[in-house]
Amino acid sequence: MIVGRNIYDNQPQDGTVIAKATVDEVNEFRELHTEHIAILRLSDIQLKLDPESIQTCLSQFKEHELKIMDFWSRVHLRLRVPYTWDLCIDIVTGDIFVKNENWPYYDSIEPES
Numbered sequence: 001m002i003v004g005r006n007i008y009d010n011q012p013q014d015g016t017v018i019a020k021a022t023v024d025e026v027n028e029f030r031e032l033h034t035e036h037i038a039i040l041r042l043s044d045i046q047l048k049l050d051p052e053s054i055q056t057c058l059s060q061f062k063e064h065e066l067k068i069m070d071f072w073s074r075v076h077l078r079l080r081v082p083y084t085w086d087l088c089i090d091i092v093t094g095d096i097f098v099k100n101e102n103w104p105y106y107d108s109i110e111p112e113s
Contacts, residue, residue, distance in 0.1 A: 008084075014099060016097060017095045017096065020094050020095065020096065021075070021095070025071075025089065030091050032067060036068070072087065075089075075096065
């Protein structure tokens with residue numbers, strides 16, 4: 001065990017392309033991302049659900065989150081990068097890039113007064 005190693009020490013700057021996704025990864029990401037957006041849109045609608053429907057929705061949401069974690073675990077393992085690095089796949093180009101929202105321009109933005 002290496003003591004004192006920090007997984008963020010060698011993290012690339014946000015937006016850095018670190019690899020290409022396989023065709024299967026792009027297709028799976030597209031499907032998972034579509035489900036994610038659909039869930040977000042559903043959550044914007046204020047529906048009143050009975051307790052049984054809530055449990056059904058919760059089970060489906062948990063299943064979706066497990067699929068996302070499984071997908072990203074496989075991608076991180078293939079690339080041999082820490083799971084804490086937030087990655088994204090461009091579904092058009094297949095680029096896998098770092099996306100931790102540590103954008104360089106945030107440092108130069110002054111708060112509104």
